[in-house]
Amino acid sequence: MKSVKVGIYAAVTCCTIYMAHMVLAGTIHDVAVGPGGSFTFSPGDIVIDLGDTIRWTWEGDGHNVDSGIPGAPTGAFLSGPPADAGTVFEVVFDQNFLDENPIVDDLYDYHCHPHGKLFGMVGSVQVLVPASCPWDLDSSGNVNTYDLLALFALWGTAGPADFDESGSVNTSDLLILFANWGPCP
Ligand SMILES: [Cu+2]
Known part of the structure; x- marks a missing residue:
């Protein structure tokens, strides 16, 4: 019986760690470097979520x-000498x-050193931070009655009060608001 309990515990722990990893592991976005003999990055400008990876392939x-x-x-990142x-x-x-590497608006410009200035070989990565x-x-710094009223005003919409992104503000979002009542972290 004890071994069954240990087995279940191990399975739950393993599963929890696996799921946590899935949530934390971001998406990989591919960017081509100099495709077709061009002096470009493709796509040149890209918008990603926090935790995502950019994979440049020459x-x-x-x-x-x-x-x-x-x-x-x-100095935030550098692939090395031209390759x-x-x-x-x-x-x-x-x-x-x-x-x-703090930067205004989390917008990271980058360029190819040999061809940036000469051929406009530049790109950018915009990181969206939740x-x-x-x-x-x-935005008062507190979750309070004003936010409750704002939520009711947005009831049924897909707006900013749709915390769980279900498509419309409903009871679930109301409960989320109550669960976070008080000063912002
Ligand atoms: Cu280049």
Whole structure:
């Protein structure tokens, strides 16, 4: 009987860790470097969620990936010296990365060092960071009666009070608001 309990415990623990990993592991977005002999990154501008990875794959020769605009590298990331087709470079844009490389609006410009200035070989990564206190609908710093009233005013809509993104503000969102009642973290 004891071994059954241990088995169940192990399965639950394992499953929980696995699910937590699934939630934390972001999406990988592919960006081609110099496709078709061009001096471009494709897609050039990309919007990702916090925790996502950009995977640059070289399809042309003599390029690199350097953070910042041409002539003003920021040091946030650098693939190394210019490299050839087949090279792969990845950056995980997680909270640690953002903390270590703070930038206005979490918008990371980058360029190819040899071709950035000369051929406009540039790109950007916009990281979308979820609001830390989305229940504070009026941004007062507190989840209170005003937010409750705001939620009722948005009842049935897919607006900002649809916390669980079910498609409309309903009782579930009301309960989420109550669960987060008080000062924002
Ligand atoms: Cu280049």
